[in-house]
Amino acid sequence: MRVLSAWHQYAFVIRQLTARELKRKYARSSLGILWSILNPLLSMAVLSLIFLNMFRRSIENYPIYYLTGYLVWQTFTLATTSAMTALPDNKPLLLKVRFPMDIFLLARVYTAGVNLVYSLIAYAVMLIVFGISFKWTMLLAPVYLFLLFCFSLGMSYLLAVACVFFGDVRHLYTVLLTLWMYCSALFYPVSQLSEFMQTVVRMNPIYAYISSLRGAVLDGTLPSGLVWLQMLCFGILTLLLGRTVFKFYRKKIVEFL
Template identity: 35%
Template sequence: MWQRLKKHQFLFEELVKRDFKKKYKRTVLGMAWSILSPLLTLLVMRLVFTQFFGRDTPHYTTYLFCGNLIFSYFRESSNEGMSCLLGNSKIFSKVNVPKYLFLFSKNVQTLINFGLTLCVFFLFCVIDNITFTWKFIFLLYPIACLVVFSLGIGLILSALFIFFRDIRYLWTVFLRLLSYLSAIFYTIDQYSKMGQYAFYLNPIYVFIRYFRKIVIEATIPTLEFHLLLLFYTAAAFGLGCWMYVKYNHKFLYYV
């Protein structure tokens, strides 16, 4: 895979440039929206939920930001990745190039946006009197897993979208449900032990929980927690790669 990416490096770079120009075309603030959008969402969530859920939650702004940061990246990555094949069908139907190249180029854009927002997140941590410790280095693990996990979901969605265009509408509804099940603006302390364990069936919650453990609680998750994160990542990426290998030859007939 990496050898083929290197072989088509020029095309990959041009795709990334094209996606950036297309996304911010005719906007006054340009890339600033990459930071403003999650910040405005955070502001609205804080105004709405503080009185209901945040009264007894320490560092509630940072708590909210952790959830919003992870979920926003996943939502953007999956939505952008879903239509990457269909949107570039005129290219791969005429030129023999690796089709996952289009998905990877989309994720470079979303990853840069995530990096910019992450810098603002650390600034908010300072404002919220969060103590920075050496344990913050462990955030590299969930970030790396999140990127690969999102790539895997993007591979799955983009392949399904070629055959079933209804996936876009179903995925929008699913993301809404997923946001409510990821404990972004509330805690799970009020649930029973069994109910709390059920949240770990949601990979996005696991990513968010990892961030909160490091940033707010200053504790390193257990080995089992790391393995669970790795399992979700490997499962999503493995399934996505399998779908591309299995149905790669059929994509041309449906675009």
């Protein structure tokens, strides 16, 4: 009973921290949380205007093709970049209140999940607008997104530890994300790349989630066995690794802060 009571309290704290993060994010915005809906739509509109003619023949329903990849990428980057600085940002609260440090990371990853839910509202509307019919493979989308969140949380653990001891990690990660984005095939077809680059992209963890979700929504197809293995390994193993590293450095993190 004590364990259940403690986790109930922790869940409450996570919800409160998430609400705080959302309020802080949209504090000076007139539209507030609506930007979670407008951002993917505006990005889709801009990229579609730029690349639609270029990829019209090779990609059917290009706006949805891009929007699907963008939502996965946005969720991952929002989760990891915000969670990376969660411990230094909450230093006063972390040192005064006896809560598990994980809560601060979980709250920021959870915030990215809430942001995704709002974005999916816009996504559902766009599917209707572009006449994308329902396919039973869409029912597996929550599985892909769950594994994405496992991978994001695992990366968040690793980045949070690194950021405490090496502050420059946040700047290096920003540069890495730029390269990572271009290797994730957000706005171009992988088939137009050289064989070597196709291999590089297909080894990219984020592309496994993007391609699986695109296949489910646009083509009604399932991932291959290799892609399933990639998603499971990247998601579960990264989470276990991140959690293990975080536990190992827990005391040192408190001492360093």
